[in-house]
Amino acid sequence: MRMLLNVTGVLLFAFLLVPAAGAATDAATCLSCHGSMEGTVNVNQERFAKSVHGSFDCVTCHPAPKGDQHKGMSGPAPDKAVKDFAAAIAPKNLKDPLAAAACVGCHPDKVEEYRASIHGQNVIVKKSSDGPVCTSCHGTPHYIEKRPSMASKVYLYNIVETCGKCHEEKHITEKYQFSPLVMERYKESFHGRKLKLGHTGAPSCASCHSAHSIVSAKDPKSPVGSVEAKKKTCGNAACHPGATEKFVAAITHQPLHPIAHFAEIGLIILTVSVFGFIIIHVLLDIFADIRDRLFRKGGGH
Amino acid sequence: MEKNIPAEIERFDISARIQHIVMFVSFLLLSFTGWGLKYAYAQPASAWITVWGGPKMAGIIHRVAGIIMLLDFIYHQFYLLNLARKKDLRLTIVPMPKDVVDLIQNFLYYFGLRKERPYFSKFTYLQKFDYWAVYWGMFIIGTSGFFLAFPVTVSALFPQFTLAWIWDVIFIMHSDEALLAIVFILIIHFYNEHLRSEYFPMNWLWLTGKMPIETLKHHHPAEYDYLYGKDAEKRKK
Numbered sequence: 001m002r003m004l005l006n007v008t009g010v011l012l013f014a015f016l017l018v019p020a021a022g023a024a025t026d027a028a029t030c031l032s033c034h035g036s037m038e039g040t041v042n043v044n045q046e047r048f049a050k051s052v053h054g055s056f057d058c059v060t061c062h063p064a065p066k067g068d069q070h071k072g073m074s075g076p077a078p079d080k081a082v083k084d085f086a087a088a089i090a091p092k093n094l095k096d097p098l099a100a101a102a103c104v105g106c107h108p109d110k111v112e113e114y115r116a117s118i119h120g121q122n123v124i125v126k127k128s129s130d131g132p133v134c135t136s137c138h139g140t141p142h143y144i145e146k147r148p149s150m151a152s153k154v155y156l157y158n159i160v161e162t163c164g165k166c167h168e169e170k171h172i173t174e175k176y177q178f179s180p181l182v183m184e185r186y187k188e189s190f191h192g193r194k195l196k197l198g199h200t201g202a203p204s205c206a207s208c209h210s211a212h213s214i215v216s217a218k219d220p221k222s223p224v225g226s227v228e229a230k231k232k233t234c235g236n237a238a239c240h241p242g243a244t245e246k247f248v249a250a251i252t253h254q255p256l257h258p259i260a261h262f263a264e265i266g267l268i269i270l271t272v273s274v275f276g277f278i279i280i281h282v283l284l285d286i287f288a289d290i291r292d293r294l295f296r297k298g299g300g301h
Numbered sequence: 302m303e304k305n306i307p308a309e310i311e312r313f314d315i316s317a318r319i320q321h322i323v324m325f326v327s328f329l330l331l332s333f334t335g336w337g338l339k340y341a342y343a344q345p346a347s348a349w350i351t352v353w354g355g356p357k358m359a360g361i362i363h364r365v366a367g368i369i370m371l372l373d374f375i376y377h378q379f380y381l382l383n384l385a386r387k388k389d390l391r392l393t394i395v396p397m398p399k400d401v402v403d404l405i406q407n408f409l410y411y412f413g414l415r416k417e418r419p420y421f422s423k424f425t426y427l428q429k430f431d432y433w434a435v436y437w438g439m440f441i442i443g444t445s446g447f448f449l450a451f452p453v454t455v456s457a458l459f460p461q462f463t464l465a466w467i468w469d470v471i472f473i474m475h476s477d478e479a480l481l482a483i484v485f486i487l488i489i490h491f492y493n494e495h496l497r498s499e500y501f502p503m504n505w506l507w508l509t510g511k512m513p514i515e516t517l518k519h520h521h522p523a524e525y526d527y528l529y530g531k532d533a534e535k536r537k538k
Contacts, residue, residue, distance in 0.1 A: 187342070190338075190449075190472075192341075193338050193339075193341035193342075194338070194341075194356055194360075196341040196342060196347065197337065197338065197341050197347055197350050197355075197356040198347075198355065198356060199355075199356035199357060199360075200357070201357070202356075240452070240453050241453070242453050243453055244453060244456055244457060246456040246457065246459050246461075246464060247452055247453050247456035249456075249464040249465070249468065250452065250456075250468035251468075256466075256469055257465045257466035257469065258466075259465075259466040259470065260466040260469035260470045260473065263466075263470045263473060263474070264473045264477070267473060267474065267477040267478065267481075268477065270481070271477060271478075271480065271481040271484075274481060274485060275481075275484060275488075278485060278488050278489050279488060281427070281489075282488055282489065282492045284408070284411040285411070285492070286492075287411065288410065288411045289497070289498060291413075293498075
């Protein structure tokens with residue numbers, strides 16, 4: 001009996017020392033190469049360990065790494081949902097579609113929303129590579145941090161830049177007939193400025209347009225798709241309760257209307273002329289003051 | 302006649318001085334907090350806003366200061382009405398054709414084409430401009446600020462055809478004219494009342510309300526003559 005306990009103890013101890021003995025597919029094995037490689041295949045060990053996915057084995061998302069160097073390093077075969085999603089996002093021509101689709105394994109609800117969204121439809125139905133997939137907005141899953149995280153690409157204060165990556169792109173705005181100044185107009189609005197300053201109540205893109213389930217702003221299903229929808233979205237209790245039809249007209253992201261444009265030019269001309277006049281006036285006054293003190297002692301006084 | 306001339310003269314009564322203090326304190330608070338929002342994308346401004354307790358607190362300060370300034374402005378109108386009622390109101394701050402003459406003569410003096418400064422009245426053309434600039438500012442910045450502070454309520458007033466541009470116009474009015482006001486005050490007011498060699502570090506008139514009679518004679522000769530000249534004796538009779 002005592003003998004048996006000893007053996008069990010030694011075995012348990014040995015098990016602690018070599019946690020994944022025999023499995024060459026744990027993260028440490030992969031990182032022994034990928035932790036020090038250069039380029040896109042590099043995975044920063046420290047940041048990966050800190051991320052929400054840091055406890056995963058690499059093969060959870062990369063079930064079948066290609067090439068001879070990875071022989072015998074395959075993980076469990078991906079399930080149907082992953083394979084389906086990988087096939088759906090094939091138009092993106094990703095290097096490893098199975099890995100890019102692996103998100104669905106744990107986040108099926110978000111992927112479901114995405115599939116129905118205009119972003120998902122663009123890739124899946126229109127077979128276009130313009131639309132984003134999970135990693136386009138969230139960045140590599142290796143470094144996704146617990147929220148709220150300033151490092152996150154979809155954090156309230158960073159998401160404007162993330163959306164801007166595509167929505168500010170000329171070929172995208174022209175192809176899909178977006179307002180070419182959507183980012184600029186948002187950034188100069190009170191919303192954009194307050195967000196920049198860290199105002200916790202300021203809305204970013206996703207606050208009004210929604211995120212995974214986003215549809216075109218012209219689509220009546222959009223939270224900003226109609227005047228009624230806007231009244232509800234803007235009229236959120238924390239934002240502008242009682243928002244009216246005339247109130248929601250304030251934010252359009254469209255280029256300035258000619259009247260506003262010329263009003264701005266008029267005011268700039270006024271401002272610059274007044275500046276010019278007063279600066280000249282003050283300089284002349286200083287000049288006359290010095291002149292009188294130097295050359296006209298008591299003169300004129 | 303010389304005996305009747307005091308050493309100094311009260312230019313602003315206590316009420317006017319308090320109105321001025323309330324005005325400039327609220328003006329500075331509005332400028333400091335508004336600047337942070339206007340230049341949110343310029344590096345020092347975003348750090349500057351933390352001095353005012355972050356964007357939320359800065360917003361509250363801005364609104365409170367705005368209301369105080371508005372009340373101060375309204376109070377001033379009643380102050381003027383009261384002066385008029387007591388038949389104490391001289392229209393010395395109203396722009397007159399003489400101001401154009403003064404302006405031309407002042408520039409001639411600057412260029413050395415005239416030996417003396419113009420025959421300035423109680424308020425020079427620049428001081429009148431400074432005074433009426435507040436009315437312009439209250440109209441443009443005050444109205445737009447009021448609209449921006451209560452956008453949902455105020456939106457009911459906008460006619461349908463203005464909706465495509467009214468909000469942008471209001472925003473531009475508020476932001477651009479505020480910049481004009483700040484720079485105007487910074488240059489003209491600081492130069493005239495602080496930096497001028499005879500006043501540095503400041504013209505204490507804002508606290509005492511009094512101007513030495515020599516200063517009056519030198520800078521506002523028309524007013525001096527009005528008060529102590531030959532005609533002044535006649536008016537009293």
